[in-house]
Amino acid sequence: MPPKPTCKVVKREGQRGARIDPKGCKVRTTKDAQGNKKKENKQGQQKIKRTTTKTDMRLAFAGSSQRHLIANWNNRPQNFRSNYKRNHNMVYDTGANITSMTPATLQHIGYNPNRTTNVYHVNSGDASGNVIRRKVLRDVNYHLLLKSDKDTSGNRTRQWVKITTDVLVMPSNLLGVNSIKLLKSRFKVKFK
Numbered sequence: 001m002p003p004k005p006t007c008k009v010v011k012r013e014g015q016r017g018a019r020i021d022p023k024g025c026k027v028r029t030t031k032d033a034q035g036n037k038k039k040e041n042k043q044g045q046q047k048i049k050r051t052t053t054k055t056d057m058r059l060a061f062a063g064s065s066q067r068h069l070i071a072n073w074n075n076r077p078q079n080f081r082s083n084y085k086r087n088h089n090m091v092y093d094t095g096a097n098i099t100s101m102t103p104a105t106l107q108h109i110g111y112n113p114n115r116t117t118n119v120y121h122v123n124s125g126d127a128s129g130n131v132i133r134r135k136v137l138r139d140v141n142y143h144l145l146l147k148s149d150k151d152t153s154g155n156r157t158r159q160w161v162k163i164t165t166d167v168l169v170m171p172s173n174l175l176g177v178n179s180i181k182l183l184k185s186r187f188k189v190k191f192k
Contacts, residue, residue, distance in 0.1 A: 036151040041185040048148040048157055051190045058089040059175060060145040062160070063109025070143055070160045085145070089173065092189065096176035098122075098136070100168040109142050113169050122168070140167040144175070146187050161186060 007025035009018045020027055028040040039047040050057070062069050073081070088108070090099075103113035118138045123131050141164050148157040165179045 034152050036153065043185070045186055046157065046159065047186060047188065048146045048159065049188045049190070050147065051149055051192060053192045057092040057189065057191075058085075059092055060085040060089050061105075061109070061173075062088065062143045062145075063111075064141045064143065064162070065110040066143075073145075073158065073160065090144075090175040091173065092180070093174040093176060094180065096174045097178065098168045099165050099176040099179045100170035100172060100174045101140075102171055102173060103169060105173055106137070106140070106167070106169065109140075111137060111140055113137070124168070124170075135169045137167050137169065139164055144179075144183070146183070159186075 005022045005025045007020050007027050008022075010021040011018050028042075030038050032038070039049075041047050069076075069084075076084075088105075090101075101109075106113040113135075115137070120136050120138070121133050122136055124134050125131055141162065143160045143162050146157075146159045146161055150156055161183065163179050163182055165182065168176075
């Protein structure tokens with residue numbers, strides 16, 4: 001399959017205004033009347049950019065069984081959304097190789113942390129250097145709320161994105177590299 005041509009803005013001689021050239025190229029960045037840019041990935045999904053000055057960034061999560069929450073998110077009152085995000089979040093952690101969740105979190109999103117099928121075990125070290133054998137649940141489905149920086153109008157883009165990864169049962173909720181890689185084409189985070 002031949003590569004798609006790169007789009008360029010050109011002005012043709014004898015014509016007014018700019019044109020996109022060559023024919024057949026796909027424009028993935030648009031700009032609205034207020035000057036806000038929107039980028040899309042190759043699949044046509046909006047790419048969200050987030051800049052943070054905080055030492056940690058947290059993303060809200062929901063289980064696949066909570067479709068009603070996800071579908072009506074923007075219609076919920078602001079205090080409900082704030083409380084939900086405060087109580088149901090994961091730390092975006094580029095130092096964690098695998099996503100981890102507490103047993104309570106797994107139950108909240110509809111999984112039994114005590115199950116014995118579709119699991120494997122790994123050895124992990126704690127802060128004091130002790131090695132502990134921990135359970136990993138395979139193919140856990142959950143949704144993450146991606147939120148962009150404010151645009152020039154003061155608005156944010158919010159999207160729930162479905163993720164399926166293996167999850168380590170631990171005493172903390174960490175979004176690990178195995179999940180972050182799945183978000184790569186949809187979500188860009190810059191720490192300042």
